[in-house]
Amino acid sequence: MPEFAPLKNDLILRAARGEKVERPPIWIMRQAGRYLPEYHEAKGKRDFFETCRDAEVASEITIQPIEHFNGLIDAAIIFSDILVIPQAMGFEIDMVEGKGPVFVSPLRYPADLKRVNFKPDILKSLDWAFKSITLTRVKLDGRVPLLGFVGAPWTLLVYMTEGQGSKMFRFVKEWIYSYPKESHQLLQAITEACIEFLAQQVVAGAQMLQVFESWASELGPREFNEFSLPYLREIAEKLPKRLVELGVKEKIPLTVFAKGAWYALDDLCDSGYDTVSLDWLYKPEDAVKVVGNRRITLQGNLDPGIIYGSDETISKKVEEMIAGFGGGKQNYIINFGHGTHPFMKPEKIEHFLKECHKFGSK
Numbered sequence: 303m304p305e306f307a308p309l310k311n312d313l314i315l316r317a318a319r320g321e322k323v324e325r326p327p328i329w330i331m332r333q334a335g336r337y338l339p340e341y342h343e344a345k346g347k348r349d350f351f352e353t354c355r356d357a358e359v360a361s362e363i364t365i366q367p368i369e370h371f372n373g374l375i376d377a378a379i380i381f382s383d384i385l386v387i388p389q390a391m392g393f394e395i396d397m398v399e400g401k402g403p404v405f406v407s408p409l410r411y412p413a414d415l416k417r418v419n420f421k422p423d424i425l426k427s428l429d430w431a432f433k434s435i436t437l438t439r440v441k442l443d444g445r446v447p448l449l450g451f452v453g454a455p456w457t458l459l460v461y462m463t464e465g466q467g468s469k470m471f472r473f474v475k476e477w478i479y480s481y482p483k484e485s486h487q488l489l490q491a492i493t494e495a496c497i498e499f500l501a502q503q504v505v506a507g508a509q510m511l512q513v514f515e516s517w518a519s520e521l522g523p524r525e526f527n528e529f530s531l532p533y534l535r536e537i538a539e540k541l542p543k544r545l546v547e548l549g550v551k552e553k554i555p556l557t558v559f560a561k562g563a564w565y566a567l568d569d570l571c572d573s574g575y576d577t578v579s580l581d582w583l584y585k586p587e588d589a590v591k592v593v594g595n596r597r598i599t600l601q602g603n604l605d606p607g608i609i610y611g612s613d614e615t616i617s618k619k620v621e622e623m624i625a626g627f628g629g630g631k632q633n634y635i636i637n638f639g640h641g642t643h644p645f646m647k648p649e650k651i652e653h654f655l656k657e658c659h660k661f662g663s664k
C-alpha cells in the first residue's frame with residue numbers, strides 16, 4: 303500500500319468504531335456534483351464516465367466540497383458511480399444529459415446472460431478507479447478520510463434489467479418472479495465483483511466504505527430477505543477476509559445504506575456492518591431503540607429536501623435530528639437520508655453544515 307500523509311481529521315473513523323467523539327462527523331451523499339458550479343467547470347463538456355476515468359479531474363471534483371465548505375465536511379467520497387461494476391461485467395452505458403444513465407442493451411431474458419462477464423478482472427477493468435483513489439488520497443494530504451463505495455447487488459440488478467432508473471420496475475420484477483434461479487446467479491456474480499472492487503479500493507487508499515442499496519424500497523420484507531439481504535451479508539462477511547489476503551492490517555469501517563428498507567433495520571444491525579445509514583422514513587429515536595446495545599453507528603437521516611426550506615426550518619430540523627440520535631457524541635454520523643439534488647443552493651447546504659457543527663458540539 304502506498305504511504306499517505308497522516309490524518310488530521312479522523313472523526314468519522316472514530317465514530318464508525320463506536321468511540322466517543324467531540325461532535326458527530328458529517329458528510330453528504332452526492333456532496334460532489336451538479337449543485338456545485340465548480341463541478342461543471344471542472345467537468346466541462348466531457349462525458350460523465352470519461353470524467354470518472356480521468357484521475358486528475360475526478361480527484362479534483364472529489365475534493366471540491368471539502369474546499370468549498372472549508373472545514374465543515376469530515377469525509378470525501380470518491381467521484382465515481384455505482385454503475386462501474388455493470389461496465390466491468392460487460393454492459394455499455396450512456397450517460398444522457400438531463401436524464402441519467404441508460405444501458406444500451408439491458409437484460410430481458412435469461413438467454414441474455416451469455417452477454418454478461420460473470421468473472422470480470424476487477425483490478426484490470428477498473429484500474430482507473432484505483433488510480434483515481436490513490437491520487438485523491440495524495441491530494442487530500444490527510445485533511446479528511448476518503449470513502450470508497452459500490453452499488454449493492456440488488457440495486458445493480460435493477461439497472462442491468464431495467465436499463466435505467468424506473469418507476470414501475472417491470473423488468474426486474476419479471477426477472478425475480480419469473481427467473482429467480484437466474485436472478486440469483488447474477489446477484490451472486492455481482493456480489494463477488496463488489497467484494498473485489500471494495501477490497502481493491504482499500505488497497506488503493508479508501509479508508510471507509512459504503513454499500514448503496516438505493517432500490518431496496520422496491521422490495522417487500524420477504525423479497526428483501528431473498529434478493530438483497532443475503533448478498534449484503536456476504537459482502538460484509540467476505541470483505542474482511544479478502545482484505546487480510548491483500549495484506550490490509552487495519553479494520554476498515556463498512557456502511558450499508560438500504561433506502562426504504564425500514565423493516566430491515568433489525569436484520570441490518572446483525573449483518574456485519576459497522577454503520578447503518580438511514581433514510582428519512584425513520585424517526586431517529588425509534589432507530590436508536592431498534593439498535594439497542596448492539597455495536598452499530600447510525601448515519602443519516604434528514605430529507606435532503608430540507609435544503610429547500612428556510613434557514614430557520616433547517617436549523618430546527620438539524621437540532622431535532624441530532625437530539626433524536628441522542629446528541630450525536632457516540633455511534634452517530636450526520637448525513638442526509640439520500641443524495642443532494644442538482645438544484646440545491648450551496649449557501650443553503652453551508653447553513654445546514656454550520657448548524658450541524660453548532661448543535662453537534664453542544
Ligand code: 1CP
Nearest residue numbers: 331332333334335350379381382383384402467514516641
Ligand atoms: O459526491 C458523491 O457522492 C459522488 C459520487 C457518486 C456516488 C456515490 C455519484 C456521482 N454517484 C454515486 C452513487 C450512485 N449512482 C447511486 C447511489 C446513490 C443514490 O442512490 O443516489 C445511484 C443510484 C447512481 C446511479 C446514477 N448515476 C444516477 C441515478 C439514475 C436513476 O435515475 O436511477 C445518476 C443520475 C447517475 C449519474 C451521476 N453519478 C454521480 C453524478 C454526479 C451523476 C450526475 C452526472 C452528471 O450529469 O453530471
